[in-house]
Amino acid sequence: MKKVADLKSQIQRSADEHYNKGLSYYQKHLIRKARKEFLLTLYYHPDHKEALDYVKNKLHGEEFLSYEVKEGDTLKDIAQKNYNDPQKDFLIAYFNDLGKDRQLVPKMILKIPILEFTRPRSPMDQKELPMDEKGEIVDTRETLNRAKVAYRARDYPQAASLSQKILEYVPEDKEARELLNESCYQLGKSLGLKKKYEEALTLLNQVELGYKDVRKIIITMKKQLAEVHYVDGVKYFTEEELEKAIQEWDKTLLLDPNHPKARGDIENARNLLKKLKDFK
Known part of the structure; x- marks a missing residue:
């Protein structure tokens, strides 16, 4: 019974210590630090009414x-x-x-x-946590929370980066995969609207193909990028830079094998190159 009482007393002291730290930070307008201490208070004492009141009603954002x-x-x-x-x-x-x-x-x-x-984690908890290349524990839960905050702020590059980091250590993490899918999806669509098709496709190719309409978007953007290369090829052709034109049209066909003009234009350019060589 004494051990139980001692443990309860220790837990209460820890809760009080974090609560007082939270109050001190709050009075200094250090809101993020105050929030952390009040949440630690609730970890030790879930029914702590004052800490709950601060977290729910007084810490805004x-x-x-x-x-x-x-x-x-x-x-x-x-x-x-x-x-x-x-x-x-x-x-x-x-x-x-x-x-x-x-x-x-x-x-x-x-x-x-x-x-x-x-x-706070016990030694048993820490054994189950992934380690980085330096042998240090990687707290994927904390990283996931940071990724969620970044996503809410529409900082999709940061959300994607943090989600990718989690998946390097825990490939089966469904929440991290969902965040990576959504962040890359939003970024890819945004870059596509700016006609930055190559960057957009790099991101969209990181999204699982069954996610939303990403497969359809990728097909559409490949055709749009194919057309960019086709137009560049036409410019080179009119400037009589036939080899560069062929290179651009080859890229067109890689992206859109059914392009209506590229294949015929490549054949035409190669015939012209052959005639020029024969003429010389």
Whole structure:
């Protein structure tokens, strides 16, 4: 019994210590640091009313993701998916004003608070974490949270970069794959509208082919890029730079094998080159 009491006392001290740090940061207007300390308070003491009040009502900013409830979801399931920790279900319940007995309905949209701290880990936890080339632990959950924040801010390059980093260590991470798909998809479409087709295709080729309409977009952009090369070939042809024209039309056919003119123009240019050589 004494060991249990000692443990409870230690947990309470840790919660109080982080709460007081949070208050100090908040009074100094260091909001991100305050948020981290209040969230650590809640890790040790989930029912800490003052810390919950600060996190929910006094720390402003876009610190949420949206989650659409799926058939069979529970709060613990959703906490596991988003935080890799089912015990953080109380945070989701609190931020969405859900009572303990509230049933989740499919397609319900929940606010998921973004956590910017890493929960304390036991030595057993650390053994399961991936290591980088220096032998240091890579916290993929923290990196995923940063990727989500970047995505919410429409910083798609950063979101894609962070998601790719996670997948290097945990290739089966579905959330990271989804973020990479969506970030590259959005970036690729944006670059396509700016007619930067090569850059767009490089990004879109990182997206899984079954994702949204990416297959159709890739086909369309390949044809658009093929036409760019075809027009460049025509310019070279009119300037009598036949070899460069052929190179451009070859690129056209690689991208669009059924291009209506490129194949015939290549044949015509090669015949002209042969005649010029014979003439010399």
